[in-house]
Amino acid sequence: MPPAIRLDEVAVSVPTPSGDLALLHPTSVHLTEHRIALVGSNGSGKSTFARLLNGLVEPTRGTVTVDGLDTVHDGPAVRRKVGFVFTNPDAQLVMPTCLEDVALSLRRTVKDKRTRQARARAILEEIGLGDKADTTVHALSGGQKQMLALAGVLATDPAVLVADEPTTLLDLRNTQIVADRLFALPQQLVLVTHDLDLAVRCDRALVIDDARVVFDGDPQAAVSTYRTLARA
């Protein structure tokens, strides 16, 4: 039974000189499916939606809860439950070498430094970066970076994974590698994507347009709604 993500009358707006700008109009949804896609054009608000789920963005009105935990009041606990993968892995990888980056994620759960290093090394082996442990993160290819970023998130053993366009910067081959890894995960997955092939592989899809959820349901139908919107 995947964790339940619940948005209750959630709205997000930012103040601008010409009045408040709505990033998300009041929205209520209940996300329980194993794999959920979020599609929508650039600037539609789907990134804001995704960032609400782990408290990176806080609602201006309403509440977001994950398994009953409020993203504002229980922020740290929510972030332990909800892993987040950014579009640009360069932004996500914060340590100088691959090994250190994975070890950083393990800091909370594995206190002993030796064990932590060994665990991190094992994780790198698993994603085929075993020989890159002491290489600088900067020297990896785009696909390798995204796999490393994903490994760093999974090392914290989250119950939900939110991925914000994780394949947008990747070529076709790397997109497939990363996507296959994502779809093989036992965790609940919330996938923001422009890749409609990936969207239809999900169990449920939300189409976001102009800061509103305009469609919610079957992925095939969602994709055709999105195509219609894009042509309009």
Next chain:
Amino acid sequence: MTTTSAPRRSRLNTTDLALVATFAAFIAVCAILPAFSVTGVGVPFTLQMFAIFLAAAVLGARRGALAVLLYLAVGTAGVPVFSGGHGGPATWTGATGGYLLAFPIAAFLVGLVATRVARTNPAAFTVVVSVAAAIVTVAVVGVLGAIGMSIKLDVSIGAAWGYATPFFVADIFKGVIAAIVAAAVHRAFPQLTAKR
């Protein structure tokens, strides 16, 4: 834009930590970059002092001084980020150790002025911060630098001061550029000076 918000408390939050570390890296890059020749007359200068003033004017006193201290710690530990691509304690034991000591103090003072003026009178930001940086250049960087040099080279403070004068002029110019750039940064990221 992501609005990362953390509980209000006096210690540095995650965003501050990232700002401090990124600006320490920015100072490092400016110090080791091959000298820019932006004056048009071929006088090359490194951007180290510019970066220190910029960190102060953008981040304010506390975060700015911490960024400079972190940069000094990284360089002293042996990472080649001091000007000329050097690293390690040698830069402290050489004739210019007094300058290194002056950097965090200078950043703190300029940052203090910058935060205040950004909140109360943003229109005057460039002028006020330029003047503050110029005063700090002479009164803090110049004095501490000259004292360091006079101890190390066994010359009078006056002689050390005279030797360093040409650099002052360039540093004052760098302070002005830092103020101009910082004003643009504050327009792009108003949350930098948000009261916490």
Next chain:
Amino acid sequence: MSNLLVGAYRPGTTLLHRLPAGPKLGLLAVFGVATVAVPGAWPAVGLLGVAIALALWVRMPLRSTVRALRPLLLVVVVVTAFQVWQQGWPTAIHVVAGLLASVLAALVFTATTAIDAMLDAITTGLGPFRRFGVNPERFALAFSLVLRAIPGILEIAQETRAAAKARGLERSPRALLVPMAIRTVAQAYETGAALHARGIGDD
């Protein structure tokens, strides 16, 4: 930039290599003070001799050592001339030999001390300051963040320089430095969001 983490460190097995970084830094400080505080030309030459002997002992590569000392050349020439004129040869020798001795000793320190060891030493040294709100673990994290950020910012610097050049603005400090600074701040916020998302600032 991959040699950034290595710096001037040269692995080895001499006593100086094995000495813990903290006490070694203390010895270096004492040595540095001695080059200034012990008066006279001969003691300074003696200290320089010690520094050279240490450099030979730990097998410092000649070329990089010379490269590291080169910026001192101008100072050495100016100071020698000035001191000979003002106070005579003994003072000139004291000053120049002392300067070279202290810098060379510091270079020996860097060549025999891994950056990791130095980071550990600083982190340990910060321990007593905990009561003043200093958090050594956060310092260590910040240290690593700096190393991680440097290659990215170098790239930003090069890209903004190329972009300014493409628009014929390479002589405008503003066109070069404003985008560089803004992208740096943007990167800092991204890093902050990443740390936040990974739950790293929460503990």
